[in-house]
Amino acid sequence: MEVKILDLSRQYALIQEKVEQAVCEQMKSGMYIGGKAVADFEKKFAEYIGVKHAISVNSGTDSLVIALRALGIGEGDEVITTPFTFFATAETIAMVGAVPVFVDVEEDTYNIDPDKIEEKITNKTKAILPVHIFGQPANMERIMQIADKHGLAVVEDACQAVGAKIAEQKVGSMGNAGCFSFFPTKNLGAFGDGGMITTNDDTLAVICRAYKEHGMAQNGAKARFILQGVEDDLADTVSPDGLYNPYKYYNYLIAHNSRLDAIQARVLDIKLDYLDDFNAKRAEIASYYNSELSVCADVVTPKVTDGVTPVWHQYAFRCGKKDAMGNFLAQKGVGSAAFYPVPLHLQKAFTYLGYQEGDLPVAEMLTKQTVCLPIFPELTKEELQYVTENVKAFFEG
């Protein structure tokens, strides 16, 4: 038997009819960028997360860059984040000219350790950027308390955690901004790149909209007024039917081109209807793995914090013989992955920050021990049994 780490073709088969109809309709419409499809999906996503605004962008990476810039974070600022995450989390901090300051993680949840944040706050610190890693919410209650106490912004990297909740509140609705990725492998994946910024802050939403599209037209003018106090009277300049905008090619800020394609918005709109069911199936798989693998002596199964609902983007467990396990599983036809093999503070790209091995011991330990098993809603019972049998066989053999 072969069990891939992820097989997106199965999900496609389930939604094929609806998606093909919607995509063909969109292609025939001649509207490929922006328009109703994108606006409808933004509205639906904002309602799903429980926020006032959802601003679609081209990727999760862009959602972070634009949210950070919109919060005024740039040259000379420091942003506190986790070293146990995908590179883009800290890369984007550096891209806006700020300095990523890494804080070690909790052994149980793999998320940033709130107890270690305050010691890293300086007079240059402007924000905290927690990641809800593998789909499990970070400790937002503590993080928001620390941020409030020190007057810091909070940007949630929710790229792996769409639909995850703390009590009944979805992640991406707690900080100043939430950032989401629709990379195809994510729990809500497009058929290409895509991302979203969520916020309850009207001002931030205007600035994000301006930054995502060349700082142009009405949003650009409003954002320049907010950021620089320079007024431009563009009220009521769009024709009543909304079709003619004489200010479309007036640009007010140096910004980005980061848009979600209309075809991707149609695909995501359809998939959002399935997301809660898909996430529930992932939770069933995780609980199966937990019960089967907890009997293995050298395995530490993932812990879920009380009161949170994770969405199991990855099922990551710890084991002393990570690479030997990966090789063994590969020989048996079972896909696995080592997220993440290098903590960000030790990535070559961040050498200039001057971190040494041993600086963040928990994250370093996790990168040496974490193994991720196949977890996607369409996995069959037989495949799950085959995966767990082989993990157990590795320890017995």
Ligand SMILES: Cc1ncc(COP(=O)(O)O)c(C=O)c1O
């Ligand atoms: C935690 C995290 N942050 C940021 C990103 C960047 O998202 P994207 O690949 O859509 O740019 C990803 C996804 O790859 C991610 O997992």
